[in-house]
Amino acid sequence: MIGDVSIYEVEHPFKGVALIFESITPRTMCQYEVSLPERSSVEQIAGLIYVNVVQNFRGSAEMYKAHFKKLGLPLFQ
Numbered sequence: 001m002i003g004d005v006s007i008y009e010v011e012h013p014f015k016g017v018a019l020i021f022e023s024i025t026p027r028t029m030c031q032y033e034v035s036l037p038e039r040s041s042v043e044q045i046a047g048l049i050y051v052n053v054v055q056n057f058r059g060s061a062e063m064y065k066a067h068f069k070k071l072g073l074p075l076f077q
Contacts, residue, residue: 002067005053019049023057024037030056046073 008020016038023033036048046068054061068075 003057003063005057005060005064019045021052021056023060025056031032032056043073043075046071047075050075
């Protein structure tokens, strides 16, 4: 969990790989799934995660950006 967002990876036999985004705060709850191809690069997955966090969990976006930077993963280059 980073900020208010937890992300889980699930493998689907027909969809490939899915990421489940989940956030529970005192006033809101959100959970949804995003599918991606099995053969995605680490940079593509990081970008997908970051875009979803920015769009749906703005309060945690800077924490995710800092986390990816600390891991040495470039976003959108």
